[in-house]
Amino acid sequence: MSRYRGIDSKITDEGTRYRSNPIYPTIPPTENDIYIVTTIGDRYDTLALQFYKDSSLWWIIASANNSQRASLAVTPGIQLRIPADKSNAIALYNEVNSTR
Secondary structure, three states, X not given: OOOOXXXXXXXXXXXXXXXXXXXXXXXXOOXXXXXXXXXXXXXXXXXXXXXXXOHHHHHXXXXXXXXXXXXXXXXXXXXXXXXXOHHHHHHHHHHHHOOO
8 A cells, every 4th residue: 555645746836746744643542452562673664564464554553652753663662552453544544635
């Protein structure tokens, strides 16, 4: 899934193409979510690959844990919530970004 799929390209008055930064939704917790304690070397993208079989869905785990970091690296020893329903997170993302 391309996270830019629902975000249209825009063109400046000078003719430069650009895309708006995507908005990542708040992903509410559910009783089926998985909780893990991170270890050295964990990254959002590798965790997404492990749990969703798709490293491009790293943003679901980052958003669910209110990550404001510019890095995909995760601090070792913290608890992370892995949302069980990736389809709901993708639908929320598409809804938030569809009007942009």
